[in-house]
Amino acid sequence: MAACRHQRLGIPKAFQLHGHVVTVRILSLSRWPHAKNALGLYDPKLHRIDVRSDQPDTAIQQTFCHEFVHAVLGAMEHRLYSDEVFVDNFGSLLQQALASFSHRRPRARPKSNG
Numbered sequence: 001m002a003a004c005r006h007q008r009l010g011i012p013k014a015f016q017l018h019g020h021v022v023t024v025r026i027l028s029l030s031r032w033p034h035a036k037n038a039l040g041l042y043d044p045k046l047h048r049i050d051v052r053s054d055q056p057d058t059a060i061q062q063t064f065c066h067e068f069v070h071a072v073l074g075a076m077e078h079r080l081y082s083d084e085v086f087v088d089n090f091g092s093l094l095q096q097a098l099a100s101f102s103h104r105r106p107r108a109r110p111k112s113n114g
Contacts, residue, residue: 009057010098011064017075020047024064029054039063042070061099066091 005026006013014023027033027050034041040051040063049067051060069091073081080086 005053009061009064011051011061017047017071020075022047022049022071024049024051026051026053026060028052040067042067042074044071044074058095058099062092062095065095065098069094 006024009026011026012024014021016022025048029036029052032050032052034050038052039055039059040049042049049064049071051063051067053060055063066088069087070081073087
């Protein structure tokens, strides 16, 4: 069922950064091993993102994007890695962009007679 939820939400089960496989888990509150007030967490030592499942779908997506930004900035060893305001703003904009991507095929152009 988790694989279906990942796919439905457009969240990968894993991705790679600098040759490391980063796994993504969507966990129920009963399986949540982190602080109860945390909605998500990126663990750079384990190369893992955890997201709590007891949120609306768009919040799960935004939380994933927030933690994804932490992972990318961590891979870059960037000074903004710990800047929660920056990471949250970037993650929110990333989630909005990804959720609104259009995958429609362009209409075929009529063939010219010349």
